[in-house]
Amino acid sequence: MKDFFSLDNPFNRFMTLVFDIALLSILFAVCSLPVVTFGASAAALYSVMLRRVRNEEGAILKGFFQAFRENFRQGTIAGLIFIAINLLMFLDYRLISVIQNVTLAAVSAAAIMMVVLMTAGVFAYVFPLIARYENSLKAIFNNAWRLAVINLPKTIALVVLNNLPILFLVLRTDIFVPFIMLWCFILAGTAAYINSKILRGIFDKLFPDETAGDESGKGDA
Numbered sequence: 001m002k003d004f005f006s007l008d009n010p011f012n013r014f015m016t017l018v019f020d021i022a023l024l025s026i027l028f029a030v031c032s033l034p035v036v037t038f039g040a041s042a043a044a045l046y047s048v049m050l051r052r053v054r055n056e057e058g059a060i061l062k063g064f065f066q067a068f069r070e071n072f073r074q075g076t077i078a079g080l081i082f083i084a085i086n087l088l089m090f091l092d093y094r095l096i097s098v099i100q101n102v103t104l105a106a107v108s109a110a111a112i113m114m115v116v117l118m119t120a121g122v123f124a125y126v127f128p129l130i131a132r133y134e135n136s137l138k139a140i141f142n143n144a145w146r147l148a149v150i151n152l153p154k155t156i157a158l159v160v161l162n163n164l165p166i167l168f169l170v171l172r173t174d175i176f177v178p179f180i181m182l183w184c185f186i187l188a189g190t191a192a193y194i195n196s197k198i199l200r201g202i203f204d205k206l207f208p209d210e211t212a213g214d215e216s217g218k219g220d221a
């Protein structure tokens with residue numbers, strides 16, 4: 001009975017993890033509301049979650065907002081690039097409807113989908129790299145596309161998890177609203193937690209001697 005009330009027992013560790021994931025989901029959703037801060041919010045989410053999966057100590061609230069401030073410039077720029085590319089692809093997709101040639105329309109749609117998937121694959125690494133490593137934005141994008149190609153099966157898993165809301169919007173519009181509510185309250189953090197588990201294996205393999213560096217959890221790459 002004494003073990004049940006211990007902070008180290010499996011049940012309490014699991015409930016702590018659930019609480020942390022829910023809190024991070026809400027913080028990510030709220031801080032992404034201005035849209036332009038989406039990138040900084042994503043970097044802050046991964047900053048805390050990557051430390052969480054490495055069992056590195058740190059307060060959730062303090063860690064999130066500290067990472068949000070530290071990664072604001074790079075995260076915001078990266079987020080705006082991500083939004084701009086996807087917005088451009090959406091507008092291009094809408095223009096396909098005026099193309100009379102069926103073959104050209106199909107090729108155009110396939111090209112747009114390819115760009116969208118490639119963008120999703122690269123950005124699956126961009127925000128975690130911003131969160132974890134001190135580097136220029138140019139170097140981060142260069143490393144991101146290389147990692148996306150080298151780890152293609154894992155990249156696909158990351159892309160699917162990151163884009164579950166889009167999949168539900170396309171495939172299950174009838175339950176999209178309740179799904180988005182769940183996403184904001186716990187599923188966004190759950191996806192980031194699973195992603196961070198995958199990314200930890202990738203990062204540790206590339207940088208086996210990495211040290212956390214400072215309180216923000218960043219290292220050099």
